[in-house]
Amino acid sequence: MTVIRAFVSRSAPLMACLGLLAIWQVAALMLKTDSFPGAWEAIKAIPSILGDQESLINILASIRRMAIGFSVAVLVSIPLGLMMGRSRAVASFFNPLLMITYPVPKAALMPIILLWLGVGDIAKMLVIFLGVSLPVIYHSFQGAKAIEEKMLWSGAAMGLSAAQRMIRIVLPAALPEILTGCRTGLVLALITMVTSEMIARQSGAGNILFNALDMGQYDTVYAMIIIIGAMGIGLDAAFERLRARLVRWSEPGFEIPLSFA
Amino acid sequence: MNSRAVTTDILLGIVPIALMIALWQALVSFGYAPPALLPPPGLVFTRLAQQLFTTTYQQEIAATLFRLFAGFSIAVLLGVSIGLAAAASPAINAVVRPIVRVLAPLPKVALYPALLLLLGFNHQSKIMLVAADALFPILLSTYYGASMVEQKLIWSAMAAGTPRRQILFKVVLPAAVPSILTGCRIGLVISCIVVFLAEMITSTDGLGHVLVTAARTFQAVDMFVPLITISLLGLILNGLLEGLRNYLLRGFPEV
Numbered sequence: 001m002t003v004i005r006a007f008v009s010r011s012a013p014l015m016a017c018l019g020l021l022a023i024w025q026v027a028a029l030m031l032k033t034d035s036f037p038g039a040w041e042a043i044k045a046i047p048s049i050l051g052d053q054e055s056l057i058n059i060l061a062s063i064r065r066m067a068i069g070f071s072v073a074v075l076v077s078i079p080l081g082l083m084m085g086r087s088r089a090v091a092s093f094f095n096p097l098l099m100i101t102y103p104v105p106k107a108a109l110m111p112i113i114l115l116w117l118g119v120g121d122i123a124k125m126l127v128i129f130l131g132v133s134l135p136v137i138y139h140s141f142q143g144a145k146a147i148e149e150k151m152l153w154s155g156a157a158m159g160l161s162a163a164q165r166m167i168r169i170v171l172p173a174a175l176p177e178i179l180t181g182c183r184t185g186l187v188l189a190l191i192t193m194v195t196s197e198m199i200a201r202q203s204g205a206g207n208i209l210f211n212a213l214d215m216g217q218y219d220t221v222y223a224m225i226i227i228i229g230a231m232g233i234g235l236d237a238a239f240e241r242l243r244a245r246l247v248r249w250s251e252p253g254f255e256i257p258l259s260f261a
Numbered sequence: 262m263n264s265r266a267v268t269t270d271i272l273l274g275i276v277p278i279a280l281m282i283a284l285w286q287a288l289v290s291f292g293y294a295p296p297a298l299l300p301p302p303g304l305v306f307t308r309l310a311q312q313l314f315t316t317t318y319q320q321e322i323a324a325t326l327f328r329l330f331a332g333f334s335i336a337v338l339l340g341v342s343i344g345l346a347a348a349a350s351p352a353i354n355a356v357v358r359p360i361v362r363v364l365a366p367l368p369k370v371a372l373y374p375a376l377l378l379l380l381g382f383n384h385q386s387k388i389m390l391v392a393a394d395a396l397f398p399i400l401l402s403t404y405y406g407a408s409m410v411e412q413k414l415i416w417s418a419m420a421a422g423t424p425r426r427q428i429l430f431k432v433v434l435p436a437a438v439p440s441i442l443t444g445c446r447i448g449l450v451i452s453c454i455v456v457f458l459a460e461m462i463t464s465t466d467g468l469g470h471v472l473v474t475a476a477r478t479f480q481a482v483d484m485f486v487p488l489i490t491i492s493l494l495g496l497i498l499n500g501l502l503e504g505l506r507n508y509l510l511r512g513f514p515e516v
Contacts, residue, residue, distance in 0.1 A: 012359035020363065036379060089273060096274035097281070103495020104488055105454040108461060108469065111476035112484055115298050190368045195458055198370075206371075210462075213374040221374050228371040236366030 013237075042222035049223055055208055059227070062193055062204040065121055069128030070189045076129075077136035078178055082170055084137070085144020098134060106131040107195035114200055124196045124204075131192035132185040139181025143174030179243045186239055190232050205231075300482045309486045318471075322490065325456055325467040328384060332391025333452045340396050340448070341441060344403025348437075349429055365397040369455070373462060387459040394455045395448035399441070406440025407433050442506045449502060453495045457487075 021039040028038035049055050084091040106127050117123040147170060155165045171178075197206030205228055212220035282302050288294045289301040296304075312318040347357040373390050380386040410433050418432045419425070460469025468487040475483035 012355075013362050016359035016363045020360070036375075088270075092270035092273040093277060097277045099499075100278065100492055100496065103450050103453040103499070104492045105457040108457050108472060108488060108491070111472065112481070112488075115479075115481065116294075187366050187368065191370050194368055194370050198462065209371065209374060213377070218378065221378070225371050225375055229367045232366045232368050233363055 013233075017233075037219050037222055039222075041219050042226055045219040045223035046226060049208070049220065049227065058203050058208055059205045061121075062197065062206070063231075065124050065204070066128055066189050066193045069125040069193075070132050070186065072125075073129045073132035073185065073189075074136055074182060077133040077181075078140050078171075081137040081140025081178070081181075082144045082166060082174060084141045085147075085174065086166070086170060091141065094137075098137065101130075102134055107192050107199065110196050110199040119200045119202045123200065124193070127196045128189050128192045131188045135184040135188060136178070136181040139184070140174060140178045143177025143181075144170050146177070147173045176247045179239075179247060183236065183239055183243065186235055187232060190228070190235065194228060296481075297479070298481060300485065305482055305485045305489070308482050309489055312486055313490075321467055321471055321487075322494075325460065325469070325491075326494070328387045328391060328459075328467070329452050329456045331384070332388040332456065333395055333449060335388070335392040336395035336399055336448055336452070337445060339392070340399030340444065341403050344400045344441075345407050345429060345434065345437070348404050348407035349433065361397065361400065365401070369394045370458060373459060377463060382463055382465075387456060387464070390459050391452050391455050395452045398447040398451065399444040402440045402444025402447070403437060406437030406444075409440070410436040438509055439506075442502070442509070446499065446502055449498055450495060453491060453498070457491050 021043075024039040028036050050059075080094070084094055109130065110123070110127055113123045113126060117126070151169055151173065152165055155169050160168060193204070194206040194209070197204035198210045201207050201211065205224065209221060209224040209228070212218075212224060285299070285302050289296055289299055343357060347354045369390060372393065373386070376386040376389050380389060414432055414436060415428055418428055423431055456467070457469045457472075460467035461473050462469075464470040464473075468491055471487045472484055475481075475487075
């Protein structure tokens with residue numbers, strides 16, 4: 001019984017994917033317009049895109065830019081967020097700046113950054129960096145703020161220096177929250193990647209997608225949507241697995257559905 | 262004492278912003294950046310003040326705000342109702358959970374070409390994109406908020422004779438409000454970002470369109486104006502939501 005249940009819960013996302021694709025196919029068959037091909041045609045177009053060397057290089061370049069932008073952002077943002085969480089002065093120093101920059105779409109900075117840095121990798125990586133860093137800073141900040149003071153006091157009483165307390169107490173205790181921020185950041189990195197390439201049409205997955213849209217190659221458009229979507233889902237699932245391994249000790253309380261009985 | 266601490270906080274907070282503007286000014290005045298690429302801040306802010314009083318610019322802001330609110334409202338309605346339903350019924354939960362797991366990490370901007378082809382270049386496609394992007398944070402936080410409601414509260418309501426149907430609205434929904442509002446706040450910021458992006462991709466009006474037009478004609482000053490406007494809009498909307506939160510949560514202990 002439990003085996004069946006485990007199987008069902010593990011395959012549920014896959015079933016959901018298949019279900020959504022099926023709904024898409026049915027809708028396409030009902031609408032019957034040129035600009036909305038069915039799921040099957042879109043899937044059939046995927047091998048020709050991935051088989052084409054140029055588009056494959058493009059997609060890999062996108063992934064490389066995203067990986068670099070994301071890692072640099074995480075490396076900078078976690079220490080900053082943790083320091084903001086532990087020191088009131090640091091927090092009030094950076095908070096207003098972050099509040100002003102939060103609602104600005106980072107990809108909208110692209111045209112300006114392009115003027116300065118040119119249509120290169122650096123402009124795109126900078127935009128991804130900006131997009132990822134805000135949620136990571138915010139969540140690290142929240143995580144570090146919520147730490148029980150007693151733990152820090154006992155750490156200090158046992159002779160840990162401030163830097164050691166930061167690494168041995170604050171970082172692990174804030175880790176679940178930090179990883180939530182990283183997960184949001186990962187999705188944002190993907191979004192910023194696509195939009196930055198859409199604005200600076202030079203290379204990358206977003207470039208293929210929007211060029212195909214402009215040229216009316218509809219099955220390529222939908223195939224690219226599937227590819228980018230699959231990247232998002234795959235990265236998220238991989239990160240979730242990593243997260244579960246790193247913070248196995250912190251039990252999320254919301255896994256049980258609420259019962260009225 | 263307390264008010265003094267707050268003043269220090271505000272003063273400290275102004276420092277980096279002032280520094281940034283000073284650096285900006287310095288870059289221009291000392292000739293490191295040509296004014297064509299980086300216009301001086303004074304020029305940008307006077308231009309912003311001028312633009313805010315012209316009807317054309319006000320119409321652009323109105324178009325953006327309309328799309329933002331329409332999309333955001335759809336997201337709140339759908340997100341709260343689906344989230345509550347998923348928290349209340351295991352059957353709905355079993356259906357919703359895998360679908361959300363698949364759709365939530367999907368970069369919605371990639372769906373925009375499909376929305377364009379299906380819904381056309383008008384308001385609908387942009388509103389749908391905003392709704393799709395703002396939906397998931399609201400849905401997830403509603404769901405978490407509703408499933409964290411203390412079982413004792415539900416038991417006591419039932420013992421006091423509340424019909425089962427009403428428990429959802431009388432106990433679960435109010436108890437989940439803090440979490441729902443947190444989700445709405447995230448959703449609102451995302452809506453600001455997405456509406457701007459959608460207008461940058463294809464549009465004939467709206468703040469994003471202003472930016473793209475300025476970029477195509479290399480009017481650096483006009484590129485900064487819509488960016489500052491969307492930042493201000495985000496701050497104002499955030500402040501309004503904060504006010505709503507304080508009003509709705511006036512009886513709650515400090516969250």
